[in-house]
Amino acid sequence: MLLLATGDLIAYSYAPGRPGFSSGAELLRALPPGAIAADVVVEDVMAEPSWDMSTSTMLDLARRARSAVLERGFDGVVITHGTDTLEETAYLVDLLAGRAAERGTIALTGATRSLDELSPDGPRNLASSITAAADGALRGAGAVVCVNDEIHAARWVTKVDATSVAAFSSGTFPVLGRVVGGRVEPLSAPPPRPPAFVGDPASDVALIKTYPGIGPASLTAVVDAGAQGVVLEGTGLGNVPVELFTTIAELTEWGIPVVVASRCRTHATPLDELRLGAGLAARVGAIGARGLAPSKARYALMVALGTGGIDAVRDWFGRL
Known part of the structure; x- marks a missing residue:
């Protein structure tokens, strides 16, 4: 399993005297024993805040995720990301996944609360996302968003609440599944895969x-x-x-x-x-x-x- 960590609120602490970001490895070490469902390799990715995320950074994350599965042999990928543009990056990753969608799951996640807030949602979202990406039940679904133990298709998911841990919804479409007891519980079929991409996406x-x-x-x-x-x-x-x-x-x-x-x-x-x-x-x-x-x-x-x-x-x- 590959973890691409981009920082943002899921990795941030406002604690007096020690504010700042935790690395991907530090986020994993903070999880309780037994919470990680797979062996994880971490890569920290320099990225802008989610609300100021550039298209080039989104494209880089999409290419890294696809390459991790197709060329580097990872069974799945988790991307930590700020929530403001999480749905956009998730869908671009999905569009560019290609054959990687058949071989592994790419799960994106984030947090509404910082690490030092009461009951931060980031650690659980990260653990659940690793579970989702490692579970073969989602093979073929492409990119998904895993937050609040719910698994949403990248095509359908939307941020609907800027302050709640239940920040994302698939609206009139069903969630693909839930993470329950350390495994994925499938609930519905994913949307059809997008057409194959050819060449490089337009920049403007x-x-x-x-x-x-x-x-x-x-x-x-x-x-x-x-x-x-x-x-x-x-x-x-x-x-x-x-x-x-x-x-x-x-x-x-x-x-x-x-x-x-x-x-x-x-x-x-x-x-x-x-x-x-x-x-x-x-x-x-x-x-x-x-x-x-x-x-x-x-x-x-x-x-x-x-x-x-x-x-x-x-x-x-x-x-x-």
Whole structure:
């Protein structure tokens, strides 16, 4: 088992006179005897705070995790991470896992409370994540998030509470399982695996939240600044203001994909298969996010752009 430790709150103590981060090895040593379900090799990874995590760091973690399973022979990987962008990193890791998802489990975890708070959640989350990554019951599930003894699919998980130890939820989707008594108790099937990735993900994809009265300049500005693709956060089933339709059509003609996601939980129905009204953006070239949250649709578009031009992106999302 490989532990990639990135610091953040799960490893931090505010104790007077000795504030600072614990290394991955120190986190393991602090666990009670018998709490670790596998032999663990630790690698500390220099990383920004989760709320300021760069895409390059996320990509590095994804590549390290995949390489650990495919090239270095580890049975599983645990990544400790801050909770602010945990779901984004988890999904990017999942998208880039490839064949590693068939050979091992990659579990990400974090903490809402620091090490020196009363009843810190980090130690238990770490122990449970090691159990989850070591248990063959999750083989094939890809990247998961393990917190509060619950195991969430990277595609579905969302942070819903900034202060509770029950900070994450899969919403209308079921949790994959729970860690009970030092083993994984499976509860539901994981989502379908994402399409294979080809090439390197695009480095610049913009995410724009739409609102009543938004103008086309919001889209053209990010493209003029170098964005290779745009994700729009719409409402309902994926509705965006009509004022954007002409610009969506123009960007599509220029080979710049525009993906429409929703701020709501939606199913993976293709945008062009929605009833008249909800699927209007598809008629001018927009691509549906297939139920992904807007932030995750951004990383999906980055990966899809590695497969080729706008037609390849459309096909990739069609198989998501």
